[in-house]
């Protein structure tokens with residue numbers, strides 16, 4: 001009984017929080033809808049330009065695809081998709097780059113700069129950084145083998161950033177499943193969206209700091225359970241992530257070690273085997289409260305087409321998170337790192 005009440009109280013509180021945030025969310029009210037042909041007359045080559053730059057970036061290093069997809073996610077969860085994540089600290093503005101989910105972790109800003117430079121020379125002052133990033137994330141997914149989807153456009157770039165909302169809204173690897181679900185619901189995304197979008201972890205790397213503790217606790221060992229990690233993979237993880245506190249914390253290791261550079265459903269198949277690298281990912285399948293998420297994980301593990309279809313749909317929803325502020329006071333930044341003067 002004791003362990004139960006320990007677990008249960010915070011869970012009830014999270015539920016209350018969840019009800020509260022769902023009721024109080026005011027995102028999206030009254031915004032002009034995004035459209036597929038937004039730049040058709042002002043910048044007809046926008047898709048070509050972004051695609052070409054992303055091809056170069058991903059060709060030179062497949063991880064660049066992961067960096068751009070994550071940038072887009074961390075943009076949209078903070079004030080909506082408004083390019084706020086791209087802003088540098090200045091005397092008058094504190095950006096989001098030093099917020100704990102982002103610091104030492106978010107990368108890919110130079111790729112965005114390169115695309116922006118090309119767009120500014122082709123159609124100056126037309127394409128927002130928020131739209132650029134949304135298109136680039138779609139192209140990134142395609143370039144590593146993932147699905148295509150049409151990208152609605154017409155976002156504006158914010159003239160503000162919010163390190164506080166970056167701390168509060170972005171999910172982290174040590175949070176429980178119900179907390180993470182509530183963060184997605186707050187953004188207007190469903191449990192299904194959450195599980196499907198987490199499939200982005202089929203590409204990219206995590207730092208040792210975020211790797212679940214099991215690699216030393218024995219939870220992954222052959223004697224410990226039904227679904228151990230292979231001895232050789234466990235040894236790889238241990239040599240990349242030494243146990244000494246601090247040292248090696250910024251070493252990285254692939255979240256989908258089976259096919260780290262390919263966008264496929266292998267991430268979900270690893271979860272079925274108990275081999276999720278992040279605690280938060282494994283919880284979708286293994287948590288006591290993860291019955292619904294576990295069923296979805298099983299579905300995507302068995303059916304790559306179902307995963308691709310839902311991922312595309314959920315990415316459009318992610319990109320659709322906007323706020324009135326950026327439409328009313330937003331702009332098209334000339335340099336994605338700074339508001340226009």
Ligand code: HEM
Nearest residue numbers: 066069070073105171172173197200204205206207210280
């Ligand atoms: C569901 C809650 C999520 C949590 C708790 C989470 C957490 C994390 C963490 C801890 C990392 C490793 C960062 C590091 O160690 O530096 C990471 C990487 C990544 N995340 Fe997530 N994430 C979530 C959802 C998403 C979503 C929705 C997307 C995109 C649609 C996404 C895309 C990525 C990508 C592509 C990487 C690899 C980046 C790289 O290679 O540097 N994540 N995530």
Ligand SMILES: *[C@@H]1O[C@H](CO)[C@@H](O)[C@H](O)[C@H]1NC(C)=O
Nearest residue numbers: 028029030031033316317320
């Ligand atoms: C996008 O958001 C608008 C409200 O801003 C809503 O009317 C529309 O249905 C949403 N579209 C999608 C695909 O979620």
Ligand SMILES: *[C@@H]1O[C@H](CO)[C@@H](O)[C@H](O)[C@H]1NC(C)=O
Nearest residue numbers: 239240241242247248249251
């Ligand atoms: C991990 O980091 C430590 C300390 O920075 C370093 O000595 C070690 O070589 C790194 N291991 C790998 C596999 O990168």
